[in-house]
Amino acid sequence: MNYLQELEAEAIYVFREIAAQFKKPVLLFSGGKDSTLLIHLAAKAFYPMSIPFPVMHVDTGHNFEEALRFRDQLVQQKGLKLIVRKVEDSIIKYGIEEPVEKLPSRNVLQSITLMDAIREFGFDACIGSGRRDEEKARAKERFFSVRDKEGKWQPYNQKPELWNIYNGYIDEGENMRVFPISNWTEMDVWQYIRQENIALPSLYFSHERSCIVHNGRLIAVSEYIKIDDEDIRLTENVRYRTVGDMTCTAAIKSDARTIDEVIREIETSNISERGETRIDDQLSDAAMEDRKLQGYF
Amino acid sequence: MELLRFTTAGSIDDGKSTLTGRLLYDTGNIKDDVLESVSKVGNTINLAHITDGLRSERAGGITIDIGYRYFKTNNRKYIISDAPGHFQYTKNMVTGASNVDVMIILVDARNGITSQTRLHSLVASFLRTRYVVVAINKMDALAYAEDVFESTRIEYRSIAEKLQLRDVIFIPISALHGDNVSAHSENMPWYNGPDLLSFLEQCDTQKTANGPGRLSIQYTAEDESTGRTLYFGKVLSVEIHKGERLTVFPSGNEVLIEKYISGYEELETAKAGENICLELNTNDGVKRGSILAPLTHSPQCTKHLTADICWLDPEIDCDQNKEFILRINTQESICRFRDIEYRINPFSFDKERVAGLKVNEVASVIIETEIPIAYDNYDVCPENARGIIIDPATHNTVAAIMIH
Numbered sequence: 126m127n128y129l130q131e132l133e134a135e136a137i138y139v140f141r142e143i144a145a146q147f148k149k150p151v152l153l154f155s156g157g158k159d160s161t162l163l164i165h166l167a168a169k170a171f172y173p174m175s176i177p178f179p180v181m182h183v184d185t186g187h188n189f190e191e192a193l194r195f196r197d198q199l200v201q202q203k204g205l206k207l208i209v210r211k212v213e214d215s216i217i218k219y220g221i222e223e224p225v226e227k228l229p230s231r232n233v234l235q236s237i238t239l240m241d242a243i244r245e246f247g248f249d250a251c252i253g254s255g256r257r258d259e260e261k262a263r264a265k266e267r268f269f270s271v272r273d274k275e276g277k278w279q280p281y282n283q284k285p286e287l288w289n290i291y292n293g294y295i296d297e298g299e300n301m302r303v304f305p306i307s308n309w310t311e312m313d314v315w316q317y318i319r320q321e322n323i324a325l326p327s328l329y330f331s332h333e334r335s336c337i338v339h340n341g342r343l344i345a346v347s348e349y350i351k352i353d354d355e356d357i358r359l360t361e362n363v364r365y366r367t368v369g370d371m372t373c374t375a376a377i378k379s380d381a382r383t384i385d386e387v388i389r390e391i392e393t394s395n396i397s398e399r400g401e402t403r404i405d406d407q408l409s410d411a412a413m414e415d416r417k418l419q420g421y422f
Numbered sequence: 423m424e425l426l427r428f429t430t431a432g433s434i435d436d437g438k439s440t441l442t443g444r445l446l447y448d449t450g451n452i453k454d455d456v457l458e459s460v461s462k463v464g465n466t467i468n469l470a471h472i473t474d475g476l477r478s479e480r481a482g483g484i485t486i487d488i489g490y491r492y493f494k495t496n497n498r499k500y501i502i503s504d505a506p507g508h509f510q511y512t513k514n515m516v517t518g519a520s521n522v523d524v525m526i527i528l529v530d531a532r533n534g535i536t537s538q539t540r541l542h543s544l545v546a547s548f549l550r551t552r553y554v555v556v557a558i559n560k561m562d563a564l565a566y567a568e569d570v571f572e573s574t575r576i577e578y579r580s581i582a583e584k585l586q587l588r589d590v591i592f593i594p595i596s597a598l599h600g601d602n603v604s605a606h607s608e609n610m611p612w613y614n615g616p617d618l619l620s621f622l623e624q625c626d627t628q629k630t631a632n633g634p635g636r637l638s639i640q641y642t643a644e645d646e647s648t649g650r651t652l653y654f655g656k657v658l659s660v661e662i663h664k665g666e667r668l669t670v671f672p673s674g675n676e677v678l679i680e681k682y683i684s685g686y687e688e689l690e691t692a693k694a695g696e697n698i699c700l701e702l703n704t705n706d707g708v709k710r711g712s713i714l715a716p717l718t719h720s721p722q723c724t725k726h727l728t729a730d731i732c733w734l735d736p737e738i739d740c741d742q743n744k745e746f747i748l749r750i751n752t753q754e755s756i757c758r759f760r761d762i763e764y765r766i767n768p769f770s771f772d773k774e775r776v777a778g779l780k781v782n783e784v785a786s787v788i789i790e791t792e793i794p795i796a797y798d799n800y801d802v803c804p805e806n807a808r809g810i811i812i813d814p815a816t817h818n819t820v821a822a823i824m825i826h
């Protein structure tokens with residue numbers, strides 16, 4: 126087997142383990158490239174049957190329109206059941222005061238909405254598109270990663286996980302996070318997208334966009350960020366390397382319009398994926414670790 | 423392009439993180455922003471810091487759990503599991519080593535072989551790791567002297583023999599300065615073997631699959647559009663053909679594969695490693711955990727198994743009155759330990775009788791299961807010869823087993 130076949134086989138095996146070991150799994154889907162890849166892998170894992178669990182979007186309300194449109198199209202095309210739970214509703218329900226910031230992030234609040242949804246539907250497994258290669262806290266995750274009753278990760282007390290034998294036993298109220306593409310790198314994802322001809326939101330390819338420059342990064346102009354008079358506005362040819370919230374994902378200058386051009390661009394880039402595009406991880410050295418400890422994906 | 427998985431083992435401070443950092447750096451696999459975030463001593467980057475993960479690991483300067491790194495060359499893709507060195511965290515090291523083709527065991531040339539070197543070698547022997555590379559590190563600190571390398575090599579040879587390790591390779595390196603890591607070092611002209619990266623680039627990654635065909639059932643569901651039962655599973659070894667008559671274990675029924683799907687395609691034959699979906703001529707006795715085998719080549723199918731075991735839980739004991747859950751690939755049964763035949767002494771590797779097992783110990787046990795388990799010997803079908811033990815009370819994975 127070549128490496129892509131091996132990674133695909135590993136992911137498909139994990140998907141089938143999820144279906145066999147859990148009563149109510151859900152696949153977390155945002156319209157980004159990694160969760161789109163998950164849906165394609167799941168479709169292949171269960172063919173000729175349809176995917177035997179729903180997908181859920183924990184919606185921060187700060188979305189790129191293109192990602193939402195793409196989300197709805199893919200859901201319809203694959204005949205999936207989509208659940209949407211909104212961070213907005215958690216904010217109202219718990220009377221949360223949102224900090225007034227230039228780039229207000231609802232990233233941390235997503236964990237609250239996610240945990241509420243897990244309890245509402247009784248999900249025992251959430252399938253996520255985290256990759257170990259993305260970030261140093263993620264590099265420590267198991268494929269099957271237990272969250273306690275409050276949704277917390279216990280990185281210093283993880284279960285042994287040998288070979289491809291996954292232990293899915295959990296206590297009532299606990300929840301498993303499962304990461305079928307743990308071992309994929311950004312480049313592997315793109316190579317597979319090319320090989321399987323997987324459609325992505327237009328955001329991932331070069332387009333013209335009005336941006337402001339913030340700490341040397343290009344942030345899309347939107348109603349969700351605070352724009353001051355001092356801000357320099359530019360219209361640039363950009364694309365996104367990762368797609369999260371409009372408020373915490375930076376665009377990169379790019380003329381890459383096709384999958385081949387994107388792959389060439391990533392190959393020659395000397396900056397890592399999250400380093401280039403994620404503002405939320407720049408806050409501190411352990412920003413991701415902290416979010417994960419609190420129940421984040 | 424092929425994938426090679428390897429792990430770096432060794433005691434704390436033997437240079438595991440430095441070596442991983444060095445390999446990533448030498449192969450151009452560290453991006454500028456990551457390099458910038460790493461601390462520097464004067465003008466030299468702290469290579470060890472590149473692989474640090476969690477906050478307390480960075481603060482304490484130790485690795486607690488496995489961290490995974492990825493890099494590629496023009497030739498291969500690599501997955502490194504960066505293992506903790508502390509005795510206490512050996513159980514995490516076992517997780518990281520379970521899937522690898524190569525275990526690199528680092529030895530600090532100044533200290534020679536330590537108890538952790540022995541323990542990690544015992545793990546390699548338990549897991550039947552394909553290659554063990556003994557990387558004798560910090561050669562720079564001993565003026566690159568050949569005699570240190572030679573004496574360590576001679577000492578390790580006897581360990582390898584006693585543990586029946588498969589292929590063992592010795593390489594003298596300096597992870598810090600890069601000697602024999604990704605190019606042959608001019609500081610050690612007396613060494614004629616490959617540098618570490620050349621070895622990794624060339625070693626054979628082929629998983630052996632010469633035993634009889636085995637197919638394991640993972641998940642079953644009804645296809646609503648046709649009303650037929652679909653069997654999702656994996657070919658564990660060699661190949662299985664459409665239309666072939668197979669025996670189902672443990673039920674003993676005979677079935678015929680009527681339809682074979684892999685990915686989006688219908689197949690005539692499926693090969694080892696492939697995830698497949700089947701339609702069978704009968705639904706009798708086939709479910710998750712079933713093993714399908716050719717009529718002429720049955721697996722063992724009993725309620726008594728003798729297995730090597732590696733105990734992984736610091737709190738639970740290998741109690742002979744307690745019920746556990748055994749899982750081998752997707753088969754599962756309640757089980758009990760009937761006897762501990764012997765423990766392998768982690769220093770002398772002698773077999774000795776003991777009353778119980780503690781964390782990080784390797785032994786041979788007799789297990790009795792509630793329902794028959796269909797298994798093979800490791801040499802026949804590795805995937806059908808290895809398993810885990812789960813404690814039904816805590817749901818923890820308390821041990822790993824290998825059937826010999």
Ligand SMILES: Nc1nc2c(ncn2[C@@H]2O[C@H](COP(=O)(O)OP(=O)(O)O)[C@@H](O)[C@H]2O)c(=O)[nH]1
Pocket residue numbers: 432433434435436437438439440441470507559560561562563595596597598599
């Ligand atoms: N002189 C010398 N020091 C080394 C070498 N490799 C690592 N070290 C040092 O040994 C110490 C421990 O290294 P580290 O990689 O953190 O070890 P780990 O605990 O096995 O990950 C650090 O101070 C390194 O700089 C080497 O080849 N030569």
